[in-house]
Amino acid sequence: MKLVVNIIVSQFSILNSQFSCSMIKIIIVDDHQVFRMALRVALSDCSDLDILGEADSGEALFALLETMPCDLVLLDINLPNMNGVEVARRLRREYPAVKILIISCENTSDIVHSLLDLGVEGFISKQAGSVSEIVQAVRSIIHGCEYYGSDISSLIYQIYVSKKKSAKVTPEFTPREKEIIELCRDGLIAKEIAQKLNICLNTVNNHKQNIFHKLNINNTMEMVQYALKHKIIRL
Secondary structure (H helix, E strand, O other): OHHHHHHHHHOOOOOOOOOOOOOEEEEEEOOOHHHHHHHHHHHOOOOOEEEEEEEOOHHHHHHHHOOOOOOEEEEOOOOOOOOHHHHHHHHHHHOOOOEEEEEEOOOOHHHHHHHHHHOOOEEEEOOOOOHHHHHHHHHHHHOOOOEEOHHHHHHHHHHHHHHHHOOOOOOOOOHHHHHHHHHHHOOOOHHHHHHHHOOOHHHHHHHHHHHHHHHOOOOHHHHHHHHHHOOOOOO
């Protein structure tokens, strides 16, 4: 498995960037012990990441969460009894504040579509990912961004194209919604948009949800892609 090899080779060479934030508390969920151990060792080199524990199943994860709250779950799809999509769905219901980064070989359109509908924050393929990319994804997600590997981004675009082919009418956007789409295009996260527009964070999030609803999507990447394709905004 390419990612396991990358983890073992790269575990002593990860850039240990410093962030002015508290430790990011992580739980690794994967049914392969070697992968979990390799990933734990690799991520332990990063001073801002704290691996609280490991779980080999969804049931084990939720048992841990009862006494061990975390910021982010690194989640595989192929798990016994309860697969990763079911785990993500339950996390969204019972622990909505916990961020979810999928790391899996299961990257079919159906799986990605299901996870996008649940609003997971990131997805990296085990075949294409690397330790440095996992670290980058974790930090990006904790700071309010979504993160998808290049192959997953291609699948997201295919899903987006499929959705748009079935759409009959291009929705209308308010001037404020267009403004928020443009700022998302520029890479600003919700907190930064709120500060720039001098509005509260909840207002920004409400506008984004309205846009998502109009487009029948669930993430910022699809929103920006749609807006660029339909010339609602420009590069």
